Amino acid sequence: MMALSSVFNVRSAWSIYKRELMRAMRTAFQSILSPVLTTSLYFIVFGTVIGARMEPVDGVSYGAFIIPGLLMLTLLGETTSNSSFGIYMPRFTGTIYELLSAPVGVGETLVGFVGAAATKGLILAAIILGTATFFVDYEIRHPLAAIGYIMLVAASFSLFGFILGLWADSFEKLGIIPLLFLTPLTFLGGTFYSIDDLPGVWSTIAYANPIAFLVSGLRWTFYGTSDVSIWTSLGMTFGFLALCVGVIAFIFKTGWRLRE
Amino acid sequence: MSDPILSISGLSKVYSGPKGGGVKALDNVDLDIREGEIFALLGPNGAGKTTLIGAVCGLVRPTSGTITAFGSDLASDWRSARARIGLVPQELSTDMFETVWRAVSYSRGLFGLAPDKARIEEILRSLSLWEKKDSQIRELSGGMKRRVLIAKALAHEPDLLFLDEPTAGVDVELRKGMWEQIGALRDRGATIILTTHYIEEAELMADRVGIIRKGRILMVDDKASIMQHMGSTEAVLTLAEPLDAVPASLAEFALTLGEGGRSLIYRGGGAEETQGGNAEVARLTKALIADGIDYTGIDIHDSSLEDIFVDLVSAREEEPA
Numbered sequence: 005m006m007a008l009s010s011v012f013n014v015r016s017a018w019s020i021y022k023r024e025l026m027r028a029m030r031t032a033f034q035s036i037l038s039p040v041l042t043t044s045l046y047f048i049v050f051g052t053v054i055g056a057r058m059e060p061v062d063g064v065s066y067g068a069f070i071i072p073g074l075l076m077l078t079l080l081g082e083t084t085s086n087s088s089f090g091i092y093m094p095r096f097t098g099t100i101y102e103l104l105s106a107p108v109g110v111g112e113t114l115v116g117f118v119g120a121a122a123t124k125g126l127i128l129a130a131i132i133l134g135t136a137t138f139f140v141d142y143e144i145r146h147p148l149a150a151i152g153y154i155m156l157v158a159a160s161f162s163l164f165g166f167i168l169g170l171w172a173d174s175f176e177k178l179g180i181i182p183l184l185f186l187t188p189l190t191f192l193g194g195t196f197y198s199i200d201d202l203p204g205v206w207s208t209i210a211y212a213n214p215i216a217f218l219v220s221g222l223r224w225t226f227y228g229t230s231d232v233s234i235w236t237s238l239g240m241t242f243g244f245l246a247l248c249v250g251v252i253a254f255i256f257k258t259g260w261r262l263r264e
Numbered sequence: 265m266s267d268p269i270l271s272i273s274g275l276s277k278v279y280s281g282p283k284g285g286g287v288k289a290l291d292n293v294d295l296d297i298r299e300g301e302i303f304a305l306l307g308p309n310g311a312g313k314t315t316l317i318g319a320v321c322g323l324v325r326p327t328s329g330t331i332t333a334f335g336s337d338l339a340s341d342w343r344s345a346r347a348r349i350g351l352v353p354q355e356l357s358t359d360m361f362e363t364v365w366r367a368v369s370y371s372r373g374l375f376g377l378a379p380d381k382a383r384i385e386e387i388l389r390s391l392s393l394w395e396k397k398d399s400q401i402r403e404l405s406g407g408m409k410r411r412v413l414i415a416k417a418l419a420h421e422p423d424l425l426f427l428d429e430p431t432a433g434v435d436v437e438l439r440k441g442m443w444e445q446i447g448a449l450r451d452r453g454a455t456i457i458l459t460t461h462y463i464e465e466a467e468l469m470a471d472r473v474g475i476i477r478k479g480r481i482l483m484v485d486d487k488a489s490i491m492q493h494m495g496s497t498e499a500v501l502t503l504a505e506p507l508d509a510v511p512a513s514l515a516e517f518a519l520t521l522g523e524g525g526r527s528l529i530y531r532g533g534g535a536e537e538t539q540g541g542n543a544e545v546a547r548l549t550k551a552l553i554a555d556g557i558d559y560t561g562i563d564i565h566d567s568s569l570e571d572i573f574v575d576l577v578s579a580r581e582e583e584p585a
Contacts, residue, residue: 013343019373023366030361098357102416105321105351106374107343264279264324 012111020108020116021123024090028124035086036128039078043132046074047139050196055140061198062229067140072222073195075132076157079125080186080215083158087121087165092178095169095261104263110256114249118162125158142226150225156241157218163248170261189215194223199231214240267335268296269424269455270320275329277315277479289315291479293329297424302446302456304466304487306573307476313459314354316476317426321351333424347375350422354429354459356409358416360402364393367401368415375420387415391445407438414445425449427458431465443469463573475573497541498565499530499548504558513555517548528552528559541566 028035051067058066094100144150172178193215202210210216221237224230275293278286289312297303307313318324320331331338333345368384388394391411401412431439450456460466466473474484506525518532530545
């Protein structure tokens with residue numbers, strides 16, 4: 005039987021993971037405080053000030069209703085950005101030579117870079133949920149499912165960010181996807197409203213937005229209510245995860261953007 | 265002779281161009297590297313030196329050919345081979361915000377080895393970086409940064425070390441220090457392949473020299489052998505009285521007249537004394553005295569590896585590519 009060390013080196017993966025996390029700690033203000041501050045402002049404005057005048061949605065107070073969406077907004081943006089920067093910067097500065105010349109394959113690279121980005125996402129999610137308690141009363145109905153779902157989304161979008169970091173050949177391209185696609189799609193994916201409340205055809209159009217399924221899935225883990233079935237949301241998320249893993253495996257096999 | 269530590273066979277690399285036309289960076293390269301030697305790869309800019317290193321170290325995908333290191337085919341059994349190979353790149357590429365200690369420790373872990381503080385300390389001390397271990401790399405001088413790259417490459421204790429232009433942009437004093445360090449690495453048992461623009465560097469350090477141009481290896485030989493077979497001696501004898509022609513009695517020597525007959529110029533022999541260059545000049549001086557031809561000065565110059573390199577590359581330059 006083939007030894008694990010001949011296909012996956014735990015120490016190599018751990019080294020990448022640890023260094024990526026430490027890199028985030030070096031920029032803790034940007035990595036953690038900045039999204040926490042932004043989310044807090046959302047809670048203050050939409051949750052406390054405007055939310056106080058809003059009717060409950062699906063039996064949940066408006067302030068509590070927007071928590072899963074805001075969490076998703078930060079989670080998607082931060083995991084994508086962290087992971088894409090994590091692999092783009094070594095390509096940009098040339099330090100990727102060390103990774104490419106090391107006895108390291110796709111497994112160690114993903115566990116290291118994507119694992120660290122996902123971990124940062126989870127830490128961020130925990131901090132945001134903690135921050136939310138200062139502004140809004142809420143209870144999580146399925147806490148284990150919530151943790152699992154957050155981990156799944158964090159891993160999926162860290163993988164997506166990794167692909168983005170390999171695809172991008174400029175800082176502009178690196179920033180364009182989160183800015184022009186992820187943030188608007190999350191806003192329009194039911195962060196601040198229930199998609200079923202949209203009038204007529206807009207409700208159907210809204211379901212063309214894949215992020216609506218993510219927000220809906222996370223909202224189910226929080227409050228037991230959702231726009232679409234949790235299984236649909238889970239299926240979509242796992243499908244996205246599998247697609248990202250497939251793309252990355254292909255990239256490593258062909259060396260696209262990695263090896264000349 | 266033992267099996268080569270690295271064996272490259274029929275290696276080619278074509279970079280695809282924007283219009284489909286490719287640039288052939290390596291053209292059917294065959295090269296064997298012996299265990300424990302310092303091998304210098306010389307070549308002008310764009311000759312293919314860095315591409316060759318990149319192909320061995322996993323940075324470049326070869327178009328064709330095979331590379332075997334430590335008996336393992338790098339295409340299939342790359343993990344075990346890469347774990348024993350170190351690379352110091354030409355560019356100063358490292359995380360500038362990282363401390364020296366962390367950067368070197370990271371490299372060791374990346375190559376799958378357990379942390380070993382004593383080993384890292386030994387490496388940093390040997391490269392005179394110990395005092396800077398807690399400094400961010402961006403705070404260091406250019407020479408120190410290059411030594412950090414060497415320390416990172418040594419962190420996993422490689423048996424085969426590639427140094428791509430290790431002393432590029434380094435001042436003379438530091439360059440000499442690095443030569444000593446490279447020599448010390450070889451003394452510890454590492455096999456070293458270095459590319460360089462400084463032919464003096466190859467002449468001083470290498471056991472064998474390979475010359476590459478336009479992706480082709482023009483020659484590979486022991487440095488001493490190259491000097492013997494391709495080197496030459498030039499002696500200029502300043503004559504007390506000018507001559508109209510080279511005397512017939514001196515026809516056995518490769519002589520020409522210079523400065524309107526006021527000097528006698530000898531070109532020939534090997535660069536090594538054993539090859540007769542200098543010995544022949546000694547016989548010439550005796551022959552001059554025997555013929556009553558007086559001279560007032562003699563200037564002898566052995567060609568350097570640089571002369572040989574320039575001659576070889578420029579001679580091939582005139583050939584069709």
